[in-house]
Amino acid sequence: MKNLWKKLIDKYGYPKVFITILLAILLLIAVFQKQSIYGLLKDSLVRIGMNSVLVLAMVPSIVSGTGLNFALSIGIICGLLAGCITIEMNMVGLKGFLIAVLISIPFSVVAGYLYSILLNRVKGDEMTVGTYMGFSVVSLMCIGWLLLPFKNPEMVWAIGGKGLRTTITLANKYDKVLDRLIKLPNIDLPIGTLLFFALCSLLMWLFLRSKTGIAMMAAGSNPRFAQASGINVDLQRTIGTILSMVLGGIGILVYAQSYGFYQLYIGPLMMPFAAISAILIGGATAKKASISNVIAGVVLFQALLTISLPVINRMMPEGNLSEVVRIIVSNGVILYALTKVGGND
Amino acid sequence: MKKYSSQKAAINFIKNNTVPILFFIICLGGVIASKLSIPYILNEIVNRLDRNLFLVLSLIIPVVAGMGLNFALVIGAMAGQIGLITIKVLNIGGITGLFLAALISIPFALLFGYGTGKILNRTKGKEMITSLILGFFAMGLYQLVFLLFVGTIIPIKNPEIVLPGGVGLKNAIDLTIIQYALDDLLSINVMGIKIPIFSLFIIGLLCLFTKFILKTKIGQDFRALGQDMHVAEVAGIDVDRTRLMAITISTLLAAWGQIIFLQNIGTLQTYSSHEQVGMFAVAAILVGGATVTRATIGNAILGTILFHTLFIVSPNAGKNLFGDPQIGEFFRSFVAYGVIALSLVLHAMQKNFDANANVESME
Numbered sequence: 226m227k228n229l230w231k232k233l234i235d236k237y238g239y240p241k242v243f244i245t246i247l248l249a250i251l252l253l254i255a256v257f258q259k260q261s262i263y264g265l266l267k268d269s270l271v272r273i274g275m276n277s278v279l280v281l282a283m284v285p286s287i288v289s290g291t292g293l294n295f296a297l298s299i300g301i302i303c304g305l306l307a308g309c310i311t312i313e314m315n316m317v318g319l320k321g322f323l324i325a326v327l328i329s330i331p332f333s334v335v336a337g338y339l340y341s342i343l344l345n346r347v348k349g350d351e352m353t354v355g356t357y358m359g360f361s362v363v364s365l366m367c368i369g370w371l372l373l374p375f376k377n378p379e380m381v382w383a384i385g386g387k388g389l390r391t392t393i394t395l396a397n398k399y400d401k402v403l404d405r406l407i408k409l410p411n412i413d414l415p416i417g418t419l420l421f422f423a424l425c426s427l428l429m430w431l432f433l434r435s436k437t438g439i440a441m442m443a444a445g446s447n448p449r450f451a452q453a454s455g456i457n458v459d460l461q462r463t464i465g466t467i468l469s470m471v472l473g474g475i476g477i478l479v480y481a482q483s484y485g486f487y488q489l490y491i492g493p494l495m496m497p498f499a500a501i502s503a504i505l506i507g508g509a510t511a512k513k514a515s516i517s518n519v520i521a522g523v524v525l526f527q528a529l530l531t532i533s534l535p536v537i538n539r540m541m542p543e544g545n546l547s548e549v550v551r552i553i554v555s556n557g558v559i560l561y562a563l564t565k566v567g568g569n570d
Numbered sequence: 571m572k573k574y575s576s577q578k579a580a581i582n583f584i585k586n587n588t589v590p591i592l593f594f595i596i597c598l599g600g601v602i603a604s605k606l607s608i609p610y611i612l613n614e615i616v617n618r619l620d621r622n623l624f625l626v627l628s629l630i631i632p633v634v635a636g637m638g639l640n641f642a643l644v645i646g647a648m649a650g651q652i653g654l655i656t657i658k659v660l661n662i663g664g665i666t667g668l669f670l671a672a673l674i675s676i677p678f679a680l681l682f683g684y685g686t687g688k689i690l691n692r693t694k695g696k697e698m699i700t701s702l703i704l705g706f707f708a709m710g711l712y713q714l715v716f717l718l719f720v721g722t723i724i725p726i727k728n729p730e731i732v733l734p735g736g737v738g739l740k741n742a743i744d745l746t747i748i749q750y751a752l753d754d755l756l757s758i759n760v761m762g763i764k765i766p767i768f769s770l771f772i773i774g775l776l777c778l779f780t781k782f783i784l785k786t787k788i789g790q791d792f793r794a795l796g797q798d799m800h801v802a803e804v805a806g807i808d809v810d811r812t813r814l815m816a817i818t819i820s821t822l823l824a825a826w827g828q829i830i831f832l833q834n835i836g837t838l839q840t841y842s843s844h845e846q847v848g849m850f851a852v853a854a855i856l857v858g859g860a861t862v863t864r865a866t867i868g869n870a871i872l873g874t875i876l877f878h879t880l881f882i883v884s885p886n887a888g889k890n891l892f893g894d895p896q897i898g899e900f901f902r903s904f905v906a907y908g909v910i911a912l913s914l915v916l917h918a919m920q921k922n923f924d925a926n927a928n929v930e931s932m933e
Binding site for chain 2: 361363
C-alpha cells in the first residue's frame with residue numbers, strides 16, 4: 226500500500242494525486258446528496274471547454290524555456306480588443322467569432338514579439354517580471370478601454386456615451402456559437418468547443434514534432450547545449466512567447482463565447498493564474514509540459530471548481546467556501562511548483 | 571574646473587535618482603492639474619505618512635538581506651488584524667486596546683514569519699514571485715478561518731461582528747473603539763495641519779531600530795547575505811537562519827504597521843484590508859528610489875510622500891484633464907504596478923548583464 230502510494234506520487238506528482246482524490250470525494254458526496262450527476266458533469270464539460278485553450282497557451286511558453294506565462298493577460302487583452310472590434314463592426318454568428326480570432330492574431334503576434342524582447346533580457350526572472358508586466362498592462366488598458374474610440378451603443382456606457390462597459394454581452398452576437406455548433410438530439414453538450422480545443426491541441430502537438438518545435442524544446446530544456454548545437458535560443462523563446470500570446474487571445478474568445486460576456490478592465494488581471502494552476506495540476510512543471518498535462522489539468526481543475534460549488538454550498542450554505550477552496554487550491558499548487566523549481570544555485 | 575565637477579555631480583545625482591525625480595515631476599503636474607488647495611494636500615500627506623510609513627519601513631530588512639521585496643507583507647498584516655479582531659471581541663478600546671492588539675499579534679506574526687521564511691528558504695532566487703503567491707495563498711487560508719471557523723470552531727458570538735447566520739465574520743468591522751488611539755495621544759495643529767506627534771514618534775523609533783539593527787552583528791550578517799550568499803556561507807554565516815530572522819522581523823513589523831494603519835482608518839475590511847498592503851508598500855519604497863537590492867529609510871520616507879501625493883491628486887487630476895475621475899484612479903494603479911515591473915526588469919537585466927560578464931571573463 227505504501228509502495229503503491231509512493232509509486233503514484235512519483236509518477237503523477239502530489240498535485241495531480243491530491244486533486245484527483247479531492248474530486249473523487251466531492252463526487253461521492255454529490256451522489257449522497259442526490260445531486261444531478263449528469264448536470265454536474267455537463268456543467269464541468271462546459272467549463273472545461275471554456276478554459277481549455279487558455280490552459281493550452283501555457284505549453285509553448287513552458288517548453289520554450291520562459292516558464293509559466295504569468296503575463297498571459299497581455300494575450301487575453303489582444304483577444305478582447307479583437308472581440309470588441311467585431312462587435313463594433315456588428316459581426317454575428319460563427320463568422321463574427323472566426324473574424325475575431327483572425328483579428329486577434331496580429332495583435333497577439335506584435336504584443337508577444339515585444340514582450341519576448343523583454344523576456345530575452347531578463348532570463349531567469351521571467352515569472353516575477355511577467356506577473357508585474359501583466360498587471361501593468363492590464364491596468365494601462367483600463368485607461369485604454371475608457372479612451373478607445375468605440376461607438377457602438379451596445380458597448381459604451383449609456384450615460385456620457387464614452388468608454389466601454391465593464392461587461393459586454395454577447396447575446397445576439399456569438400454567444401455559445403462554438404458550444405452549440407454541433408447539436409445532437411436530446412444532448413446539450415459543448416461539443417463544438419471541445420472539438421475546437423481538440424483541433425488546437427492537435428495543431429500544437431504537430432507543431433511540437435516539427436523541426437521548429439523540436440528546436441524550441443531543445444532550447445527550453447538545455448539552452449547552453451542548444452546554443453552550442455547551433456539553435457538560436459532567443460529566437461525559439463520569441464516563437465514560444467508569441468505562440469503563447471496568440472493562444473491566449475484565441476483562448477479568451479473561446480472563453481467569452483461560452484461564458485456569454487466579454488469582461489474588460491480588471492477582468493483579465495488574475496486569469497493567467499487559473500490557467501497556470503490548471504496546467505500544474507495536470508502534472509506540468511515550470512520546465513516541462515505536454516498536451517496531456519493540459520487535458521488532465523483542465524479536466525481536473527475545472528471539474529473540481531464546478532462540482533465543489535453546489536456540493537459545498539449544500540453542506541455549508543453560509544459563506545463562500547467554494548471560492549475559498551478555489552483560492553487555496555489554485556495558489557497552493559503554484560506555490561508547490563515554485564518550491565520544486567528550486568533556487569538558482 | 572570647479573564648475574565642471576559640480577556639473578558632473580549634478581548629472582550623477584540625476585542618474586542615481588531618476589525614479590524619484592520622475593515621480594516628483596509627475597506629482598507636481600498632478601498637484602497643479604488637481605486644483606486642490608495646498609493645505610488640504612499637506613494635511614492628507616501627513617495623514618498618509620502616519621498610516622503607511624511603518625508598513626513601508628518593514629520592507630527594508632529583507633531587501634538588505636538579499637531577499638528582495640517582501641510581497642508577503644500581507645501575511646504580517648493578517649497577524650495584525652488577528653490582534654485587532656481579538657480586542658474587538660474582548661471589547662477593550664483606547665490605547666490599552668491598541669497595545670494589547672500589538673501584543674496579541676506578536677506570536678502570530680512570529681509564527682507566520684517563520685513559515686514564510688521556511689518556504690522562501692526553499693525557493694532562493696525566486697523569493698519575490700514566491701512571496702507574492704504565498705500572500706494570495708494565505709488570503710485563502712485567512713478567509714477559511716474567518717469565514718468558516720469563526721462561530722463553528724472558534725467560539726465568537728458577538729453579533730456586532732459575526733454574520734447574522736452565526737458563522738463567519740462580517741465584511742466590515744467597526745474599530746471606533748481604537749480609532750485615533752495612537753494619533754490623538756499627542757497631536758498638534760500647525761496652521762490647520764494635524765500632526766500626530768506620538769505616531770510619528772513611534773515611526774521614528776522604528777527608523778532608529780532599523781538603523782541600530784543594521785549595525786549589530788546580525789545586521790552585518792544581513793548585509794553579507796545581500797552582497798553574496800555563497801561568500802557569506804563560506805564565511806561561516808548560517809544562511810537559512812539569518813534569512814529566517816530577516817523575514818520574521820519584517821513580518822512582525824508589518825503586523826504592527828497594519829495595526830497603526832487601521833487605527834487611523836477606523837474600519838477593518840475583514841477580507842480586503844490586507845489585500846493591497848504588500849503591493850502599495852513595495853510600490854511606495856520603489857518610487858522613493860529603492861531597488862530590489864538596496865533600500866534605505868530615506869527611500870521609504872520620500873517614496874511614501876511621493877506615491878501618496880499621487881494617490882491624493884490623481885482622481886481630481888483625471889477629472890480635470892480628461893473629464894473622468896476614473897482615469898486618474900486607473901492611472902495610479904498603473905503607476906503602482908508599473909513601477910514594480912520596471913524595477914524588477916532593471917534588476918533582472920542587471921543580473922543577466924553581470925552573469926554574462928562573468929561568463930566572458932571566465933572564457
